[in-house]
Amino acid sequence: MLPNAIMIHHYGMEPIETTPEEMAAIAGRLFPLSEVIQDGAGEAFDLLAWYSAWRNRNGIGDEVPLPSHLQVEAADTFEAVIPWEQLGDSAVQYRVDDAPLAKNGPIRLYVPNGSSDCLNVKRVIACRFVNKEENRGEASYGFKNTFSPQEMRLKR
Numbered sequence: 001m002l003p004n005a006i007m008i009h010h011y012g013m014e015p016i017e018t019t020p021e022e023m024a025a026i027a028g029r030l031f032p033l034s035e036v037i038q039d040g041a042g043e044a045f046d047l048l049a050w051y052s053a054w055r056n057r058n059g060i061g062d063e064v065p066l067p068s069h070l071q072v073e074a075a076d077t078f079e080a081v082i083p084w085e086q087l088g089d090s091a092v093q094y095r096v097d098d099a100p101l102a103k104n105g106p107i108r109l110y111v112p113n114g115s116s117d118c119l120n121v122k123r124v125i126a127c128r129f130v131n132k133e134e135n136r137g138e139a140s141y142g143f144k145n146t147f148s149p150q151e152m153r154l155k156r
């Protein structure tokens with residue numbers, strides 16, 4: 001895995017690895033983060049514009065419904081689950097001062113229409129596009145504290 005890799009998980013698909021540069025290249029317009037976040041630093045692209053392009057490139061047709069949530073995972077085990085309806089104008093910060101993000105990289109997500117600033121996840125290493133209809137509209141965030149049996153075995 002590349003050091004700046006971001007894993008994209010999408011229901012119905014195998015995981016696909018990407019990078020901030022590759023994401024920015026397909027996202028369409030690049031803009032100053034300050035367009036959507038007051039005092040925001042550096043360069044960003046629109047999350048939903050990237051998602052739409054990524055779907056097309058990976059052959060996900062219009063018959064596949066939009067996800068219910070985006071689950072974002074960070075290098076420090078922080079996670080946020082963001083309802084799809086809150087993602088309008090969400091921006092992915094991918095460069096600051098013409099360089100890759102130093103401490104908040106590989107990318108940081110900003111959710112200006114989210115129910116909490118706590119959803120602005122730093123150090124994003126995985127994005128999971130999930131379809132959990134039963135949780136529609138519910139946001140959550142915090143440090144991951146549950147581990148799968150496989151993770152438990154690796155930790156012993």
Ligand SMILES: Nc1nc2c(c(=O)[nH]1)N[C@H]1C(S)=C(S)[C@@H](COP(=O)(O)O)O[C@H]1N2
Nearest residue numbers: 074075076078117118119120121122123124
């Ligand atoms: N990776 C990661 N992202 C994170 C956090 C964290 O602990 N780790 N804290 C969240 C919380 S609770 C808040 S309030 C904001 C704080 O963002 P700021 O440091 O830019 O003010 O970042 C969010 N993103």
Ligand SMILES: [Mo]
Nearest residue numbers: 116117118119
């Ligand atoms: Mo927070």
